Amino acid sequence: MRPHELPEIRHLPLFRDMLQANFETLMQGAYAQSFPAGLELMRQGDPADFLHVVMEGQVELFAHWGGRECTMAVVRPVGTFILAACIKDAPYLMAARTLERSRIILVPASDLRAVFRRDTEFAVSVIQELAGCYRAVVRHAKGLKLRTSRERIASYLLRQSVLAGNANSYVLPVEKRLLASYLGMTPENLSRALKTLEPDGVKLNGTRVIITDRRKLTDLARPDRLIDGPDPDGSNSGVSLPQVRDAT
Amino acid sequence: MRPHELPEIRHLPLFRDMLQANFETLMQGAYAQSFPAGLELMRQGDPADFLHVVMEGQVELFAHWGGRECTMAVVRPVGTFILAACIKDAPYLMAARTLERSRIILVPASDLRAVFRRDTEFAVSVIQELAGCYRAVVRHAKGLKLRTSRERIASYLLRQSVLAGNANSYVLPVEKRLLASYLGMTPENLSRALKTLEPDGVKLNGTRVIITDRRKLTDLARPDRLIDGPDPDGSNSGVSLPQVRDAT
DNA sequence: CTCCACGGTTGACAATAGTCAATCTTCGAA
DNA sequence: TTCGAAGATTGACTATTGTCAACCGTGGAG
DSSP: OOTTHHHHHHTSHHHHTSOHHHHHHHHHHOEEEEEOTTOEEEOTTSOOOEEEEEEESOEEEEEEETTEEEEEEEEOSSEEEOHHHHHHTOOOSSEEEESSSEEEEEEEHHHHHHHHHHOHHHHHHHHHHHHHHHHHHHHHHHHHHHSOHHHHHHHHHHHHHHHTTSOSEEEOSSOHHHHHHHTTSOHHHHHHHHHHTGGGTEEEETTEEEESOHHHHHHHHOOOHHHHOOOTTOOOOSSOOOOOSOBO | OOTTHHHHHHTSHHHHTSOHHHHHHHHHHOEEEEEOTTOEEEOTTSOOOEEEEEEESOEEEEEEETTEEEEEEEEOSSEEEOHHHHHHTOOOSSEEEESSSEEEEEEEHHHHHHHHHHOHHHHHHHHHHHHHHHHHHHHHHHHHHHSOHHHHHHHHHHHHHHHTTSOSEEEOSSOHHHHHHHHTSOHHHHHHHHHHTGGGTEEEETTEEEESOHHHHHHHHOOOHHHHOOOTTOOOOSSOOOOOSOBO
16 A cells, blocks of 8 residues: 555545554555456445445446446545445445546455444444435435436536536536436437537536526526535535536 | 333344443433324424334335425334434435324434444444445435336335235235335326236236236346345345235 | 547437326225 | 215326437547
């Protein structure tokens, strides 16, 4: 593991409050590994042996069934995934693949389970993290069930704009087909729907989003903290698409 | 609180392993209350002041946005809800209403937060519970994104049959319009879809489900532990529709 | 530099799902 | 027992979404 990585992990909400000794125990069993783009890190149904911490790159969490596939989340540095499966010692509900070359720290799940039993501060952090993840998926499910696809797209575009500091122009952080899958529609549908959003105040130029009328877009998206977040504590854990990297 | 209720609560996975003293502390601050059918217990966005434990009756958790509404779960005795919001001290993401006359124990969220900080066993139980809830919603989201509505219906009917001991005939535990909302479709759609499922080995007579060809139904539903559950530990927490009450 | 692979877009069409309205059924209150 | 309210079903229609195929544009391998 590289020298700068340890403090980065230590500063994550999940590891921030635990005893130093226990943190060291966890990290002693952990190891870093680099993976090329497009590699399947784990398959759904696999036993949960390691908590994954993304240090570089980005990782897609996806699910599949009967030949169909859908994106559930994208994890970026520094973020963790598959905490719940590790803790329950249960099979992964989602698969993971790298979207680009990625560096990942693997923390043995058994160590994790051992440590939070004797470090209350860590247990509390795990609780907070899991509660955040839970709420994030509930939000996702609410969006899927309550909003039409146009509304989901509009909300997403608006949310990204807010994350980019209310920028009226920014670049999509993920490929459109991935975004489509995350939002629960086909790429064709996303493509067409984006066109029909022009009168609603937003248009796309390649991967660049341009908000031409924020008022109209907001009218359509009707953003709602109970769906779009964030939680009052501002934690950004769990299942969601990442924020944009460069805004203009 | 009634004498038989305390041990019932104590035996829940969430409260089973904590110190007796701490359990007593929690229960001292708690109180029971009965509500008539159809009462809104809390609205989404409200601050999370109490963990709710359903002792009798049944409670629907639902979400709404922009005039639309959808069922997220139904909680039955003895079950808890809104743990995550209590723990994060965050607003409820869902609203709750009684489906029938219900008796509910209310445990102050502040006590809860205080206790798991000093009772590691309880913290571990909370972790297990939250991880279970998280996985339950992930499953629900997977079903919504990966399965068509006919497949969701078929899976649901088959799952309920399994819960009823592989019964080939049982009675739906909830109203059809609620089921439709839970499965992410309109009541009209559910009604029509049910008709088209007859060649697939299942038919309905009012609220009674009759599986005429389990093989065909299974072919359509393609049940999957990673969507339909249960987790290996058999916990039944979190977001799901309840199992049937009487099977034949 | 060329070509190929892949993501994205578009069109035509089919399948699916939602809406609105009317009707039927059921169950509980009076 | 009768009536009325609410859930459930049905029909007709519309809107939305998915599917399949063709085509475009870009960026990387050779």
